[in-house]
Amino acid sequence: MDIFVQQLINGLTLGAVYAIVALGYTMVYGIIQLINFAHGEVVMIGAMVAFTVINALAAAGLPPLAVVLIGAGCAIPVCMLVGYAMERMAYRPLRLAPRLAPLITAIGVSIILQHLAMLVWSRNVLAFPQIIPITTYSFFGAIITGVQLTILGLCFAMMAGLALLVYRTRLGTAMRATAQNPLVARLMGVDVNRVIAATFIIGAALGAVAGVMVGTYYGVAQYTMGSVLGLKAFAAAVLGGIGNIPGAMVGGLLLGVVEALGAGYIGDLTDLCRYGLGPAASCADGGHFVLFGSNYQDVFAFVVLILVLVFRPSGLLGERVGDRA
Amino acid sequence: MTKNGRYLWAGVALIAVTLLLLPFALSQAGTAWVRIANIALLYVLLALGLNIVVGFAGLLDLGYVAFYAVGAYAYALLASPHFGLHLPFWVVLPIGAAVAALFGVMLGAPTLKLRGDYLAIVTLGFGEIVRIFLNNLSQPVNITRGPQGITGIDPVRIGDIDFSRSDSVLGVVLSGPMKYYYLLLAVMLAIVLVNVRLQNSRIGRAWEAIREDEVAARAMGIDTTAMKLLAFAMGASFGGVAGGMFAAIQGFISPESFVLVESVMVVSMVVLGGMGNIAGVILGAVLLAFVPEILRWTVEPAQHALFGRMLIEPEVIRMLIFGLALVLVMLFRPAGLLPSAVRKRELEQDRAP
Numbered sequence: 001m002d003i004f005v006q007q008l009i010n011g012l013t014l015g016a017v018y019a020i021v022a023l024g025y026t027m028v029y030g031i032i033q034l035i036n037f038a039h040g041e042v043v044m045i046g047a048m049v050a051f052t053v054i055n056a057l058a059a060a061g062l063p064p065l066a067v068v069l070i071g072a073g074c075a076i077p078v079c080m081l082v083g084y085a086m087e088r089m090a091y092r093p094l095r096l097a098p099r100l101a102p103l104i105t106a107i108g109v110s111i112i113l114q115h116l117a118m119l120v121w122s123r124n125v126l127a128f129p130q131i132i133p134i135t136t137y138s139f140f141g142a143i144i145t146g147v148q149l150t151i152l153g154l155c156f157a158m159m160a161g162l163a164l165l166v167y168r169t170r171l172g173t174a175m176r177a178t179a180q181n182p183l184v185a186r187l188m189g190v191d192v193n194r195v196i197a198a199t200f201i202i203g204a205a206l207g208a209v210a211g212v213m214v215g216t217y218y219g220v221a222q223y224t225m226g227s228v229l230g231l232k233a234f235a236a237a238v239l240g241g242i243g244n245i246p247g248a249m250v251g252g253l254l255l256g257v258v259e260a261l262g263a264g265y266i267g268d269l270t271d272l273c274r275y276g277l278g279p280a281a282s283c284a285d286g287g288h289f290v291l292f293g294s295n296y297q298d299v300f301a302f303v304v305l306i307l308v309l310v311f312r313p314s315g316l317l318g319e320r321v322g323d324r325a
Numbered sequence: 326m327t328k329n330g331r332y333l334w335a336g337v338a339l340i341a342v343t344l345l346l347l348p349f350a351l352s353q354a355g356t357a358w359v360r361i362a363n364i365a366l367l368y369v370l371l372a373l374g375l376n377i378v379v380g381f382a383g384l385l386d387l388g389y390v391a392f393y394a395v396g397a398y399a400y401a402l403l404a405s406p407h408f409g410l411h412l413p414f415w416v417v418l419p420i421g422a423a424v425a426a427l428f429g430v431m432l433g434a435p436t437l438k439l440r441g442d443y444l445a446i447v448t449l450g451f452g453e454i455v456r457i458f459l460n461n462l463s464q465p466v467n468i469t470r471g472p473q474g475i476t477g478i479d480p481v482r483i484g485d486i487d488f489s490r491s492d493s494v495l496g497v498v499l500s501g502p503m504k505y506y507y508l509l510l511a512v513m514l515a516i517v518l519v520n521v522r523l524q525n526s527r528i529g530r531a532w533e534a535i536r537e538d539e540v541a542a543r544a545m546g547i548d549t550t551a552m553k554l555l556a557f558a559m560g561a562s563f564g565g566v567a568g569g570m571f572a573a574i575q576g577f578i579s580p581e582s583f584v585l586v587e588s589v590m591v592v593s594m595v596v597l598g599g600m601g602n603i604a605g606v607i608l609g610a611v612l613l614a615f616v617p618e619i620l621r622w623t624v625e626p627a628q629h630a631l632f633g634r635m636l637i638e639p640e641v642i643r644m645l646i647f648g649l650a651l652v653l654v655m656l657f658r659p660a661g662l663l664p665s666a667v668r669k670r671e672l673e674q675d676r677a678p
């Protein structure tokens with residue numbers, strides 16, 4: 001039971017970060033039906049920029065929270081700029097092109113960003129300096145750290161903020177109008193190009209914060225961290241129903257929990273000795289014959305993605321929509 | 326025969342003679358160059374296979390390397406000391422192709438009903454998953470030997486000819502890589518032939534219709550899901566063939582050879598050359614396959630001369646070139662270097678009043 005609660009807490013923390021990244025995918029998809037492959041790289045750049053600043057300030061003697069905030073404060077504008085630049089240069093010229101075209105440029109942008117990051121930061125792993133004192137709280141027999149609590153709180157605050165932005169402001173109304181029908185939105189006086197650019201910028205800003213959080217959580221950042229994170233977040237967005245903002249939040253949290261519980265239990269569940277099926281030689285004296293260990297953790301997001309696509313392609317909260325050819 | 330027809334045949338004959346004599350010219354510069362040519366041919370095989378999926382049917386497959394890996398591992402497991410199996414080449418290669426096609430169907434069946442962009446990301450994930458499995462299937466039963474990879478894979482043997490050794494035929498000495506060159510060339514010609522015949526067939530036209538407008542294609546009575554699945558399986562099986570050849574030529578494979586970068590590279594080849602155009606795809610594959618070699622001969626010495634040390638690794642430059650190629654081609658020459666006839670026709674029609 002302790003392990004269950006512990007994995008639940010770990011899963012929710014990671015899931016909250018997935019949700020924030022998934023929001024970036026889902027907002028862009030909702031408006032222009034483009035899978036922004038490069039979004040994972042934006043998250044990576046956010047983490048790398050923040051880590052560079054944090055490492056530079058680590059010795060300055062500022063309070064740890066201030067250091068991390070300054071790091072995030074530097075990462076957010078950089079990512080917003082990257083998000084805007086890629087929309088402007090790689091996606092906007094192709095808005096009327098066949099669907100395959102922006103998808104291919106998105107992959108190109110993702111490769112370019114990843115390798116530019118490698119040029120700037122080298123192949124080495126950036127480590128998070130030991131500035132945050134580890135505080136732990138006990139919670140139903142499990143341990144929750146201060147960092148985890150902060151990440152969870154911040155993620156929920158950002159989700160609430162985004163919900164307010166989308167459902168309560170003029171920009172949000174314009175975004176929803178553009179998502180429904182760009183042509184009619186334009187006729188109603190919405191500057192569609194500005195709205196789309198704003199969507200990319202907001203998504204990138206969220207991605208930057210997510211990058212700082214995931215980096216702080218794991219304690220490391222590297223130029224390759226974006227692609228798997230991006231893939232998982234996309235799976236989360238599809239799980240919740242792509243294009244659907246509350247869906248991305250639910251999908252992210254759920255995926256994080258599935259992944260953590262899966263990684264925690266798959267070893268036990270696929271231990272053939274438990275079922276009396278394993279070869280006698282390995283099962284003797286309480287031995288194990290584990291088919292799949294926790295090193296298959298990265299597979300779960302993908303399995304979830306496939307299952308959702310097979311059984312409920314519109315996701316948990318999404319509506320069934322036809323092809324817009 | 327018209328004058329144009331005569332020029333065409335003269336051109337084909339010229340290319341044929343060049344291709345046949347190329348390994349002799351290359352071996353003058355060193356056997357390494359013949360090996361590089363073989364790698365380039367392998368990429369041509371891969372690009373032609375992916376062209377069926379991306380170029381003909383318009384489905385973006387970002388995990389194509391998974392099928393390459395499946396073919397390679399099928400060959401390695403059935404013809405190496407690892408399991409003590411030594412099945413002959415002409416038995417293993419079709420098995421590899423069939424297993425790869427099966428994987429293609431398994432992956433395609435749930436996703437191909439959906440819109441194309443889901444396929445892109447699902448295939449991307451699939452490529453990673455296959456690699457994770459190859460890396461971890463050494464426990465509890467050792468199937469793939471994990472990151473160590475499989476060594477001592479049998480070379481191709483057809484009758485008495487062993488492709489890993491030198492032979493002299495009619496007084497001409499043929500080294501191992503040269504023999505593989507001709508074998509690869511033969512396989513490539515077979516695949517080109519299949520591609521050409523497919524393109525002008527009922528199936529090929531159905532793919533084209535799906536690529537241009539799926540809803541309209543369905544309205545015309547095309548079973549779009551079945552057709553897409555067919556494209557996917559066929560592309561996968563060609564990937565499997567290329568993988569089997571790769572395993573036989575290298576004699577050693579490990580999960581390291583089947584990373585995402587390879588998928589991206591093959592996609593770049595197809596896009597750069599011209600999606601759907603066989604000659605264009607071959608051109609793209611050859612051009613991009615030689616990029617690492619060209620960089621080795623230009624950028625590395627240039628950096629040493631200018632800065633006295635290596636500032637930017639050639640590997641990074643290579644990837645930046647691929648990324649830029651994808652973006653710039655899509656922005657400025659969406660039909661690729663050699664556009665397919667259909668695309669060209671469409672563009673001309675658009676221009677006509």
